[in-house]
Amino acid sequence: MAEEKKLFKVTIDNITIEVEPGTSILNAARMIGGDVAPPAMCYYSKLKGSGGKCRTCLVEVAAGSTADPRPMPKLVASCRTNVMDGMVVKNITSERVIDARNGVVEFLLLNHPLDCPICDQAGECHLQDLSYDHGKEGTRYEFNRRTFKKHDLGPYIQLHMTRCILCYRCVFTADQLTNKRVHGVLDRGDHAEIATYIEKSLDNDFIGNVIDVCPVGALTDKTFRFKNRVWFLKPVDAHRDCPKCSGKVTLWNRGDEVFRVTARKDQWGEVEDWICNECRFEKKSTNDWVIEGPTKVSRQSVISQGHYEGLKMPKETLVEVLDGRKPRLLMDIHDVSEVNKPTVDLSKIAGPAHSDDFK
Amino acid sequence: MGRKLLLEKAHVPGIRSYEVYRREGGYASVEKAFKHMSPDLVTEEVKKSGLRGRGGAGFPTGMKWSFLAKPEGVPRYLVCNADESEPGTFKDRYLMEFIPHLLIEGLIVASYALGSNRTYIYIRGEYAWIVDILEQAIAEANANGWLGKNIMGTGFDCQIYVQRGAGAYICGEETALIESLEGKRGNPRIKPPFPAVKGLWDCPTVVNNVETLAAVVPIINLGGEEYAKIGIGKSTGTKLISACGNINKPGVFEIDMTISVEEFIYSEEYCGGIPNGKKLKACIPGGSSVPILPANLLFKTAKGDTRIMNYESLSDGGFATGTMMGSGGFIVLDEDQCVVRHTLTLARFYRHESCGQCSPCREGTGWMEKILKNIEYGKGKKSDIDLLWDIQRKIEGNTICPLGDAAAWPVAAAIRHFRDEFEWHVDNPVESQSRNFGLAHYADPRPVPVTA
Numbered sequence: 001m002a003e004e005k006k007l008f009k010v011t012i013d014n015i016t017i018e019v020e021p022g023t024s025i026l027n028a029a030r031m032i033g034g035d036v037a038p039p040a041m042c043y044y045s046k047l048k049g050s051g052g053k054c055r056t057c058l059v060e061v062a063a064g065s066t067a068d069p070r071p072m073p074k075l076v077a078s079c080r081t082n083v084m085d086g087m088v089v090k091n092i093t094s095e096r097v098i099d100a101r102n103g104v105v106e107f108l109l110l111n112h113p114l115d116c117p118i119c120d121q122a123g124e125c126h127l128q129d130l131s132y133d134h135g136k137e138g139t140r141y142e143f144n145r146r147t148f149k150k151h152d153l154g155p156y157i158q159l160h161m162t163r164c165i166l167c168y169r170c171v172f173t174a175d176q177l178t179n180k181r182v183h184g185v186l187d188r189g190d191h192a193e194i195a196t197y198i199e200k201s202l203d204n205d206f207i208g209n210v211i212d213v214c215p216v217g218a219l220t221d222k223t224f225r226f227k228n229r230v231w232f233l234k235p236v237d238a239h240r241d242c243p244k245c246s247g248k249v250t251l252w253n254r255g256d257e258v259f260r261v262t263a264r265k266d267q268w269g270e271v272e273d274w275i276c277n278e279c280r281f282e283k284k285s286t287n288d289w290v291i292e293g294p295t296k297v298s299r300q301s302v303i304s305q306g307h308y309e310g311l312k313m314p315k316e317t318l319v320e321v322l323d324g325r326k327p328r329l330l331m332d333i334h335d336v337s338e339v340n341k342p343t344v345d346l347s348k349i350a351g352p353a354h355s356d357d358f359k
Numbered sequence: 360m361g362r363k364l365l366l367e368k369a370h371v372p373g374i375r376s377y378e379v380y381r382r383e384g385g386y387a388s389v390e391k392a393f394k395h396m397s398p399d400l401v402t403e404e405v406k407k408s409g410l411r412g413r414g415g416a417g418f419p420t421g422m423k424w425s426f427l428a429k430p431e432g433v434p435r436y437l438v439c440n441a442d443e444s445e446p447g448t449f450k451d452r453y454l455m456e457f458i459p460h461l462l463i464e465g466l467i468v469a470s471y472a473l474g475s476n477r478t479y480i481y482i483r484g485e486y487a488w489i490v491d492i493l494e495q496a497i498a499e500a501n502a503n504g505w506l507g508k509n510i511m512g513t514g515f516d517c518q519i520y521v522q523r524g525a526g527a528y529i530c531g532e533e534t535a536l537i538e539s540l541e542g543k544r545g546n547p548r549i550k551p552p553f554p555a556v557k558g559l560w561d562c563p564t565v566v567n568n569v570e571t572l573a574a575v576v577p578i579i580n581l582g583g584e585e586y587a588k589i590g591i592g593k594s595t596g597t598k599l600i601s602a603c604g605n606i607n608k609p610g611v612f613e614i615d616m617t618i619s620v621e622e623f624i625y626s627e628e629y630c631g632g633i634p635n636g637k638k639l640k641a642c643i644p645g646g647s648s649v650p651i652l653p654a655n656l657l658f659k660t661a662k663g664d665t666r667i668m669n670y671e672s673l674s675d676g677g678f679a680t681g682t683m684m685g686s687g688g689f690i691v692l693d694e695d696q697c698v699v700r701h702t703l704t705l706a707r708f709y710r711h712e713s714c715g716q717c718s719p720c721r722e723g724t725g726w727m728e729k730i731l732k733n734i735e736y737g738k739g740k741k742s743d744i745d746l747l748w749d750i751q752r753k754i755e756g757n758t759i760c761p762l763g764d765a766a767a768w769p770v771a772a773a774i775r776h777f778r779d780e781f782e783w784h785v786d787n788p789v790e791s792q793s794r795n796f797g798l799a800h801y802a803d804p805r806p807v808p809v810t811a
């Protein structure tokens with residue numbers, strides 16, 4: 001006789017759903033989806049112990065449960081607070097939450113360098129999204145932003161400590177995926193930093209995943225550094241038979257060139273399957289992979305601008321108008337200028353030109 | 360003269376040694392508890408005594424003990440919080456240094472009540488010499504059969520270990536303390552789960568302050584009900600106050616919580632008044648985290664009642680006109696002290712001690728310090744005062760642990776009560792560098808609201 005499982009009823013922003021006991025408010029809200037899901041900068045469902053730190057997911061609990069309907073006095077971190085039966089939660093319907101979240105965004109940006117124009121994370125940065133959705137236009141901070149001594153994390157991973165928001169995701173990743181952690185948090189308070197102890201290289205097979213979990217541009221792929229902007233690339237799902245990991249990845253291509261390999265991410269920006277360093281850093285040719293097809297990208301994302309799925313090209317009418325004659329080239333730029341390589345035909349490059357094209 | 364329960368014997372020559380301590384009646388509570396009381400009965404007595412935690416929050420100790428989960432086959436731990444790092448607080452140090460056996464005795468009884476076979480004292484790293492004193496006392500207790508295996512034939516085993524911290528205020532927060540005790544970085548844990556369910560090594564744990572655990576000794580000796588007769592209302596027993604600042608006799612005093620704040624500052628028995636005939640300007644009665652009060656709210660509450668040195672009276676008026684008992688770090692400021700400078704000092708402390716886990720505290724404390732520095736050094740703007748208010752408001756209540764609140768409250772209270780002084784700094788950037796705002800109107804009697 002199968003025992004019927006009791007589900008908990010929870011109401012978030014006036015929408016009621018039933019969830020399994022032990023579900024966090026954040027995950028319940030994600031089941032509803034849309035704007036009801038609070039932003040999360042530190043929680044990561046695949047990392048044990050994560051969450052509770054950034055405070056962007058704060059929500060108001062207007063009623064604790066049916067049994068004890070008192071409201072909770074403080075806002076709570078929805079990622080680390082479990083639902084109770086009959087709980088009533090206010091996220092975007094709470095003035096207090098909006099005000100507090102506004103404050104948290106301001107705090108997170110206080111010391112952030114805002115060097116998005118030269119940051120490889122731009123376009124897929126959760127802090128950019130968060131600021132856009134929940135921040136104010138200006139800052140009230142009038143002091144120098146903090147800086148750090150540079151640390152070298154080896155040949156694959158680039159650390160920009162100034163951009164770090166201390167979400168601890170990379171620390172949990174290093175701790176839980178690899179057996180040799182040489183990476184943690186040093187110092188405390190606003191001078192705390194993610195660093196390798198004694199600047200050791202992180203040479204574990206799975207350490208590259210810290211790049212994917214980092215919500216900002218603090219940890220980026222050195223093999224992709226300054227190579228391209230993500231929104232000029234076309235993400236495609238691909239796989240290979242890998243002895244170490246699932247081998248399921250997203251390739252970031254332009255034309256046939258693989259610029260970057262990352263793990264696949266779900267709609268909340270979380271990695272679906274961890275991938276190994278070999279897949280991530282060493283397999284940069286389409287021949288290494290079996291292509292499955294274009295990755296689904298949210299229409300809200302700037303990355304979707306590079307997607308030409310279902311795009312209809314307007315009909316070329318010039319030849320028709322000219323009675324079948326092709327238009328005559330008035331001036332071939334290569335005849336005039338030797339500055340750029342005449343052998344490179346700009347019109348044949350996929351996407352905008354890059355200095356690499358003229359090497 | 361108030362009743363002394365903790366420090367009564369502290370100045371008997373040689374009381375630090377086991378022989379003298381025992382001769383003066385020491386370890387009687389262990390005998391009484393182990394021979395005549397069950398562990399639950401000990402907890403019951405502590406409940407009856409009304410003892411409230413002396414570490415700052417004032418949570419009823421008996422209740423805390425009864426919350427301890429007791430699953431079969433899982434060890435339980437008692438941890439003594441001797442991290443004492445709150446600016447202005449130095450009472451635990453005094454107790455441990457002068458009468459260490461009192462703490463050890465209390466720990467044995469509490470360990471018995473809670474079923475803790477391994478009990479830890481987590482002591483702030485800077486108290487290096489006290490570690491030796493405590494370890495000496497523990498060795499003596501062991502040698503005399505108060506610790507070890509099968510104590511007094513009850514079948515109860517107990518050992519006490521002293522663990523030094525590495526100099527971080529945050530490791531006084533109970534879950535950060537537990538992390539540190541486990542050998543990890545001292546970051547506060549996210550609650551729930553609370554230590555009573557999942558504490559040290561994920562086992563049920565009680566963390567209590569030094570003074571709280573020492574107070575168990577007189578509670579068992581007198582009986583909970585007798586103990587509860589001392590004091591007023593929910594402030595039972597005696598409390599150690601470490602008094603400092605502009606007073607004639609700084610030091611640690613044991614009070615029963617019935618005397619007025621005014622008497623405490625001016626009587627010869629306690630602080631002995633303010634030196635050089637200066638006037639009182641402000642006071643922080645419970646350690647750096649609690650709200651500062653101007654003189655005219657210190658001796659009388661907003662309702663016009665005499666303010667007493669106890670939990671209820673000090674917090675009368677809430678944040679608007681009251682403060683808190685806190686950890687009993689009593690800081691007195693005379694008319695020559697600058698509240699802006701003082702607030703800056705505290706802000707610097709909290710910025711330095713934030714563990715950096717949560718964004719409001721990590722970023723907000725540094726921001727507040729920088730703004731306060733500008734104001735103090737004559738570079739502030741009027742709008743900075745409102746900005747400070749807004750920053751503290753956005754930290755308070757939105758952080759993982761109470762350090763965020765502790766950083767916000769002093770700034771909030773300073774602006775609430777001393778806004779004139781902040782504005783004077785902004786309006787007189789040059790003058791404020793060479794002289795103080797002084798007493799101004801902060802000691803003027805406040806109009807007492809007429810009640811029908």
Ligand SMILES: Cc1cc2nc3c(=O)[nH]c(=O)nc-3n(C[C@H](O)[C@H](O)[C@H](O)COP(=O)(O)O)c2cc1C
Pocket residue numbers: 411412413414415416417418420423440441442443444445528529530531532533534566567568569571572760761762765
């Ligand atoms: C930042 C911070 C620092 C603290 N420092 C101490 C301390 O040094 N000593 C102490 O006994 N309690 C300290 N506490 C309070 C402890 O978390 C805890 O409440 C206390 O040890 C409980 O003991 P009690 O119930 O006996 O008061 C601190 C709390 C915070 C938030």
Ligand code: SF4
Pocket residue numbers: 163164165166167168169170171194210213214215216218219
């Ligand atoms: S480096 Fe990235 S992942 Fe690591 S703590 Fe900083 S922001 Fe988080």
Ligand code: SF4
Pocket residue numbers: 529546547712713714715716717718720721758759760761762763764
């Ligand atoms: S409030 Fe401050 S000290 Fe406490 S956990 Fe957060 S950052 Fe750390």
Ligand code: FES
Pocket residue numbers: 039040041042043051052053054055056057058077078079080
């Ligand atoms: S996502 Fe919940 S606190 Fe960071």
